[in-house]
Amino acid sequence: MIDMSAILVIFGGTGDLTHRKLMPALYNMLLDGIVPEHFRVVSIGRRDKTVDEYRNEIRASIDRYSRNKVDENIWSKLCGMISYYRFDFRDFEGYPKLKAYLDNLDKEADTKGNRIYYMAVAPEYFETIVHGLHIAGMARQEGSWSRLVIEKPFGKDLKTARHLNQKLLEVFDEKSIYRIDHYLGKEMIQNIMVLRFTNSIFESIWNNKFIDNIQISLTEKLGVGTRGNYYENSGAMRDMVQSHIMQILSLVAMEPPVNLKTDSIRTEKLKVLEAIEDITPEFLRENVVFGQYGRGFIDGVPVVGYREEANIPKDSNTETFVALKLHINNFRWAGTPFYIRTGKRLGTYGAEIVIQFKDLPNILYFSDGHIQEPNLLVIRIQPNVGVFFQFNTKDFTSHHGIVPTKMDTSYENPSQGNTPEAYERLIYDILRGDSTLFSRWDEVEASWTIADRIIKYREQGNVKFPNYDAGSMGPVRSFELLARDGRKWWNI
Numbered sequence: 001m002i003d004m005s006a007i008l009v010i011f012g013g014t015g016d017l018t019h020r021k022l023m024p025a026l027y028n029m030l031l032d033g034i035v036p037e038h039f040r041v042v043s044i045g046r047r048d049k050t051v052d053e054y055r056n057e058i059r060a061s062i063d064r065y066s067r068n069k070v071d072e073n074i075w076s077k078l079c080g081m082i083s084y085y086r087f088d089f090r091d092f093e094g095y096p097k098l099k100a101y102l103d104n105l106d107k108e109a110d111t112k113g114n115r116i117y118y119m120a121v122a123p124e125y126f127e128t129i130v131h132g133l134h135i136a137g138m139a140r141q142e143g144s145w146s147r148l149v150i151e152k153p154f155g156k157d158l159k160t161a162r163h164l165n166q167k168l169l170e171v172f173d174e175k176s177i178y179r180i181d182h183y184l185g186k187e188m189i190q191n192i193m194v195l196r197f198t199n200s201i202f203e204s205i206w207n208n209k210f211i212d213n214i215q216i217s218l219t220e221k222l223g224v225g226t227r228g229n230y231y232e233n234s235g236a237m238r239d240m241v242q243s244h245i246m247q248i249l250s251l252v253a254m255e256p257p258v259n260l261k262t263d264s265i266r267t268e269k270l271k272v273l274e275a276i277e278d279i280t281p282e283f284l285r286e287n288v289v290f291g292q293y294g295r296g297f298i299d300g301v302p303v304v305g306y307r308e309e310a311n312i313p314k315d316s317n318t319e320t321f322v323a324l325k326l327h328i329n330n331f332r333w334a335g336t337p338f339y340i341r342t343g344k345r346l347g348t349y350g351a352e353i354v355i356q357f358k359d360l361p362n363i364l365y366f367s368d369g370h371i372q373e374p375n376l377l378v379i380r381i382q383p384n385v386g387v388f389f390q391f392n393t394k395d396f397t398s399h400h401g402i403v404p405t406k407m408d409t410s411y412e413n414p415s416q417g418n419t420p421e422a423y424e425r426l427i428y429d430i431l432r433g434d435s436t437l438f439s440r441w442d443e444v445e446a447s448w449t450i451a452d453r454i455i456k457y458r459e460q461g462n463v464k465f466p467n468y469d470a471g472s473m474g475p476v477r478s479f480e481l482l483a484r485d486g487r488k489w490w491n492i
C-alpha cells in the first residue's frame, strides 16, 4: 500500500490557479473518494485574512468551477482540511516557523511528515521558495517524503531552465520534482499510448510506410485577456510549443516502451525530441510561420488586435500563432512530416491530432479523376473527446460512387479546456508518487533546445505583424506551408 498521507502546502494560496483549478480538483477528488484519510491543505498567502474568510472564498470558487455541484457534507469535510497561513515567502526567517506549524499539524492529522510543496506562484519566486525550504530543513526529512510541484513556464529559455533546474536539484532530487504540463492530465493525451499500443490495426501501420503526415493543432478562440504581461514575454512558442505540443508530439511518435514504468516511458519520449531534424535558420526559412492577430470577429463579436490588448506594447512583435513543419529522423518516421500549429484568436477552438494515411494507387477506383479521400484517424482532445476515423465505402444511393464514411466515437465533454479535471489526475499522481505524467528534466531540456532555435530565428526575422485577422485560421502562409507539399490542414 502506498502511503498517501500528506500535507499539501500551496504557495500562492490566494492566487488564480488555487481558486480555479487546485481547490475544485481537490473537492472532486474527495467526492470520488481518492483523497487520503490523513490529509491537510495549508494555503500560504501574504494577505491578512482569517481561516474562515479564506474558506468562504474557496467555497465560492468551488461553487463556480467544480464539475460537480457542491455537496454540503463533502464540502464540510474539505473545509475542515484547509487552513490559511499568512506568510511572506520572501522572508527567510518565516520558514522555520512554517516548519514548526506543519510539524505540529502532523501530530494532529497524522500526516506522517510527508509534504507536497506546490509552487502556484509567479515563476520568479520558485528559486526563493525552494531556498527557504532548504535552509529550514523542510525539503528532506528523515522517514518521510517531500515533493516539489512546479508549474510552467519552466524557465524562459534553455539557459534559465538549466539554472532553475540546478537550483532545484541542489535541494530536491529529480524523482521528487513534479513539473506540471496540464495537457498530460487530459484524458485523450493519456489515451494516445493506449490507442497505439493496444490496437494491432493502428500500431502495425504507425510509421512512414503507411502514414502520409501527422498534424497537431491546438487552436484557441481566446485572446490574451488579462495575461498580457506574461504573454508578451512568452508568445506562442514558449506558451504552447515548448511545453504542450512537444509533449504531444513525443507521445504520438515514440517507440513502445519496454514496460510502463515512468522512466521507460520518459526515455522513449525523449528519443523523439532528440531525433528531430537539426533546426537551422535555413530549415526554418521554409518551414515555420509566425503570426500575430489583428482586429476581427470571434463568433460575430468584434475583438481588438493583439497590440491593442491590455499591457501589450503598440509595436509588439510577439507571436500569437505558430505553424511549423518538423521531421523526425529515425527509422519509423523519416520522410513523414509532422505539421503543428497553435494560435490565439482563431476561428475555431479545439485540440486534435490528425493522422493522415497514404493513398492507395488509383488503379481500380478513382482512375476517372475522382478524388480519393484519405483514411484519417483523428484523436480529439477537446472540445470533443474521442476518436474519429474516416474510410471509403460504396455510396449506396448512387450505384457507382465511393464516399468517405465517418466513424466518430467522440462525445462533447461539458468541461473543456484547462480544467480542474486534468489537475485531479495530476494531484492524485503526485500523492501516489507517480511522475509518469510529468516532464523529466531531460525532456524539458530537449524541448527548450528546439524551441530556443525557433525563437531566436523569429527574433532575428522581420515578419510584418499583425498578419492575420482575429477569427480567421491564421496567416495565409500557414496554408501555403502545406499546400506546397500538396497537403492541407484538416479541420474535423
Ligand code: BG6
Binding pocket: 220, 239, 351, 416, 417, 418, 419
Ligand atoms: C496554458 C497556456 O498552458 O494552456 C494558455 O498558458 C492556454 O495560454 C492554455 O490558453 C490552453 O490550455 P487548454 O487546456 O485550455 O487547452
